[in-house]
Amino acid sequence: MTPDRLILEFDRALRAVAGVVRASRPSPAQQVPETPVEDEQRVHAAALMRVNHVGEVCAQALYQGQALTARQPAAREALERAAREEEDHLAWSAERIRELGGRPSLLNPLWYAGALAIGAVAGALGDKWNLAFLAETERQVEEHLTGHLEALPPDDRRTRAVVEAMRADEAQHRASAVQLGAGELPEPVRRAMRLSSKVMTTIAYRV
Ligand SMILES: [Fe+2]
Numbered sequence: 001m002t003p004d005r006l007i008l009e010f011d012r013a014l015r016a017v018a019g020v021v022r023a024s025r026p027s028p029a030q031q032v033p034e035t036p037v038e039d040e041q042r043v044h045a046a047a048l049m050r051v052n053h054v055g056e057v058c059a060q061a062l063y064q065g066q067a068l069t070a071r072q073p074a075a076r077e078a079l080e081r082a083a084r085e086e087e088d089h090l091a092w093s094a095e096r097i098r099e100l101g102g103r104p105s106l107l108n109p110l111w112y113a114g115a116l117a118i119g120a121v122a123g124a125l126g127d128k129w130n131l132a133f134l135a136e137t138e139r140q141v142e143e144h145l146t147g148h149l150e151a152l153p154p155d156d157r158r159t160r161a162v163v164e165a166m167r168a169d170e171a172q173h174r175a176s177a178v179q180l181g182a183g184e185l186p187e188p189v190r191r192a193m194r195l196s197s198k199v200m201t202t203i204a205y206r207v
């Protein structure tokens with residue numbers, strides 16, 4: 001890797017962890033008026049958005065780890081495009097947390113480091129497994145966001161708009177990974193991924 005690229009990647013890591021990311025597309029919440037939500041419900045929504053924000057911090061790291069190691073140009077390009085959309089998600093969810101009066105996870109540097117390591121391992125296994133891992137991640141994130149749409153206050157239309165747009169993007173990311181030749185991960189790996197994301201989401205809801 002060239003020194004320039006190294007600096008660029010390091011900068012991206014710092015911005016993801018510090019929450020200083022600019023979205024390239026406006027937040028889907030922008031068009032939706034704020035609706036009054038009870039305090040308790042607002043705190044709950046902020047905590048759910050903190051979980052999603054951690055997911056997006058991890059997405060930054062995973063994509064970064066994978067794009068660094070992807071071999072085919074087509075795979076690398078698709079990874080980079082998806083990574084840019086994940087940056088939007090990162091910015092949108094951070095903004096929504098602020099609007100709801102919450103704060104991002106204090107453990108973000110830790111989540112980032114863990115996901116970067118996993119992404120680099122997946123990338124080192126070659127494009128087929130790299131893409132398979134990506135497709136499965138996106139599938140699980142999509143399911144997770146569907147769960148959040150059920151858990152979010154029905155009246156909190158602004159938060160819901162963000163989560164819905166993110167979910168649509170994740171579905172697209174999964175489809176493009178499959179199109180690039182992603183295989184299916186073995187069931188024990190999928191189960192381990194579910195378990196670790198359960199641990200992450202449980203902790204991030206609180207801290
Ligand atoms: Fe995302």
Ligand SMILES: [Fe+2]
Nearest residue numbers: 138169170173
């Ligand atoms: Fe995604």
